[in-house]
Amino acid sequence: MGISDRKEREKQEMKRLIIDASMRMFLEEGYEKTSIRNIADKIEYSPGTIYLYYKDKDELLHEVQKEAFDRLHQNLLEKAPSKSPWKRLEQITTAYLEFGHAQPDLYDLMFIIRAPMNKAEESGWKNGKACFSYLLDCVQECIDKKLLRFSDPGIAALSIWSMCHGLVSLNVRCRMKVMEQDEAAVIKMIALAVQEYLRFIKA
Structure with missing residues (x-):
């Protein structure tokens, strides 16, 4: 596997982690408490990491949708x-x-x-x-x-x-x-x- 393939796989794995955490939070705590910061806390990454993949909460929830x-x-x-x-x-x-x-x-x-x-x-x-x-x-x-x-x-x-x-x-x-x-x-x-x-x- 080349470097570009590995980076793409890692990118998809991170997106999967973010979406899964967002889905769980949305179902357990509702829309208002589902925030970039709270999701970042759940997956133990900084909010900045999530912003590398999604520009805001609406874009992330669009993926969850x-x-x-x-x-x-x-x-x-x-x-x-x-x-x-x-x-x-x-x-x-x-x-x-x-x-x-x-x-x-x-x-x-x-x-x-x-x-x-x-x-x-x-x-x-x-x-x-x-x-x-x-x-x-x-x-x-x-x-x-x-x-x-x-x-x-x-x-x-x-x-x-x-x-x-x-x-x-x-x-x-x-x-x-x-x-x-x-x-x-x-x-x-x-x-x-x-x-x-x-x-x-x-x-």
Whole structure:
């Protein structure tokens, strides 16, 4: 291995260390306490070392957000594998809801907190592309087989995503308390609402 290869490997290893520490801190202590200085303390390096790789907290959290979307994408691949496009669509929505309920802090970072998107404005946002493409491809298959009332796959995918996202977001941000139900009942209610919506848009 040459010097340049070794330096690149060391660079990637350091970035991995920083991202892993950032992810743990974000999940355990929340957005406000996740700072460059606190992350540096966790990995026992100076803040200056982290600034060699990330210019600020927003850029770092953008990378952590990417990790979160990679997890969601893997989750969709594992839990929504059906060869039937309609069945796969049902599996996608179920997997998405389950991920949001199980990972509320990550969901917040992915879809609600503004900070990571400051970086996205500079370079374009690619973090959610694989997940949306998985939904979009499935929706296109459903339309091709005349299983959906929609004719435009983009509008259909956006509609389905918005339905799921809206319900998960309400729950993540504790707005479903208006229903005066316990958490288990709320999660069941959300699943039933999405199932009802899918029945409504089915051709």
